[in-house]
Amino acid sequence: MxxxxxxxxxxxxxxxxxxxxxxxxxxxxxxxxxxxxxxxxxxxxxxxxxxxxxxxxxxxxxxxxxxxxxxxxxxxxxxxxxxxxxxxxxxxxxxxxxxxxxxxxxxxxxxxxxxxxxxxxxxxxxxxxxxxxxxxxxxxxxxxxxxxxxxxxxxxxxxxxRERNDNIPPPSRGLMNRLAKCSSEQQEEILKIRQKVFSFDKRMEEIASGVSFKYGNGNSKISKFCVEFYFDSKGIPIIFLWLGLKNNSSDHISRARIWTDWQDNALLEGYVPSGIGVKMNLSKKTLSNRVKIMDQIVANKGSKDHKGYKSMNQYHKDRNRIARKLNNSKPLTYEERQLLEIDANEFVHVIGGGRLNTYKFDHYDSLNGLINVALEKWLKRL
Missing domain, CATH: 3.40.1350.10 (Trna Endonuclease; Chain: A, domain 1)
Structure with a gap:
């Protein structure tokens, strides 16, 4: 270390x-x-x-x-x-x-x-x-x-x-106002990450702009960033990290959106050059609703009404699209993982077709580990 x-x-x-x-x-x-x-x-x-x-x-x-x-x-x-x-x-x-x-x-x-x-x-x-x-x-x-x-x-x-740790600036009023609307787990984790980022290097600065708080070496055209807290329209915090492309396997760096349960489980969901990722947000919301519908159909052992047929057909389309991403080693969002984990084989006969591949994702990345990687990559880029 x-x-x-x-x-x-x-x-x-x-x-x-x-x-x-x-x-x-x-x-x-x-x-x-x-x-x-x-x-x-x-x-x-x-x-x-x-x-x-x-x-x-x-x-x-x-x-x-x-x-x-x-x-x-x-x-x-x-x-x-x-x-x-x-x-x-x-x-x-x-x-x-x-x-x-x-x-x-x-x-x-x-x-x-x-x-x-x-x-x-x-x-x-x-x-x-x-x-x-x-x-x-x-x-x-x-x-x-x-x-x-x-x-x-x-x-x-x-x-x-120790002197560097003592000189860590307190959170700004803007950040504290944003954190006030967050859960206690989110507040604790964000402040812990902030402490870790500032402790990493004395050149680290906090750049605030409304709903975004970025961390890097200044705010010029040549500045390099490593971590960002972005608060959406509902005040929900989203973490972005500057990580390698191709699911963090490449040396080329881009701004990656991170899902976390705020207990150190994390996923690299995709890359968003700026903003919150409107398309990704819409996709996550749509898939979240579809997961709820499919869970209900699973619980009822299949549905033979029109809604059931429609949902099952959409389920097949979504699975095929997400499976192609998985096979090509592209990052999946949390909701895409959830959809692939649904086992619909018990009632696939409702619309016909053979058995479906069953996917199970036991592994999550460590949020702390991803932050360590982002900090190390930031240092190499300076």
Whole structure:
């Protein structure tokens, strides 16, 4: 890692955000635990696992991280365990004949955590970490609480320049007015991203223009941007990132519209040179309505009225168009994914035709990871 954002609280130090803690542990899984990184922010059956990793015997290890005290981490790990056991994703990489190992990592554990663990059937390891400041150096010290305070590991932290962090400008009145209409999850994530962007490089500036807040090195014709928050007519925030074309596989950069659930799951939906993407917005709205209609038809095991016939025919047309995009490795919007995931095979006989291909999208990008990529590409372009 190039750096980690730290902040001082009283006489001690902590990671600036939980995302910074996750970045650090993910980058140092081998040194801290002897583990091989597999997936992060992995979505399975309605649950989002912080980190999935493997040991050398292909045993699955689930790590849940908290940047502060939390009373419900045992329950979270239990839900992850249940979802993974039921779905058994990534079977080519994981040996499910071995028990799934569960690890909780926090700066301190609430007494309720120990009570939950004491009467729990699953084996869960509690790891407590501390950030040590020694002269100009910082260290991550972690220990397994079941091993009588034995020090497990102590490694250096490549910390971000503290003076730069202290000089981050407060959000403008315009941005705060926009955020006031957002949900608490959206507010928290946008401010966290803003903090990360400003901490990345001292040349970073915020350029506000009505409904848009862009971040880059100035506002001239030769300026380069990396992140933008755009608020639509209803005040809903949309994130744009400057990423590679061809679904982020190309070195050529363009402004990409990002879907997110504001819990780090994200998708690159397509490229919009300017504005909000009126055509994309209209398509997303239309497909969202069609998904609702098809879900209703699925629930009713097919519909034989005129509306049912019409919807099924439109469904086939939409599927064929979206499948062509998928086969050509073009980005799909969230609603296009939803439509492809609908299984209409039980009632396809209503309008005739053979069986349909079934699509399932378990993988989402990490919003934090996409922002890291946008920042790195921005730096290379300067």
């Amino acid at each position: 190039d750096f980690v954002n730290l902040r001082k609280t009283g006489d001690s130090w902590e990671f600036a955000t939980e995302a910074d803690l996750e970045d650090f542990v993910w980058a140092n899984l081998k040194e801290l635990f002897g583990l091989i990184p597999l997936k992060r922010q992995y979505y399975v059956k309605g649950q989002i696992c912080d980190i999935l990793a493997l040991n050398e015997q292909k045993q699955l290890v689930v790590l849940e991280l908290k940047n502060s005290e939390d009373r419900y981490i045992v329950q979270q790990l239990t839900r992850y365990y249940d979802a993974l056991q039921e779905v058994k994703p990534l079977e080519d990489e994981i040996d499910y004949q071995q028990p799934i190992s569960l690890i909780a990592i926090k700066p301190s554990f609430h007494k309720d955590n120990f009570i939950d663990k004491k009467y729990h059937n699953l084996s869960i390891d509690f790891f407590e970490f501390t950030i040590l400041a020694e002269e100009c150096n910082y260290y991550f010290q972690i220990r397994n609480l079941d091993l009588h305070n034995e020090k497990v590991s102590k490694i250096g932290i490549p910390h971000q320049d």
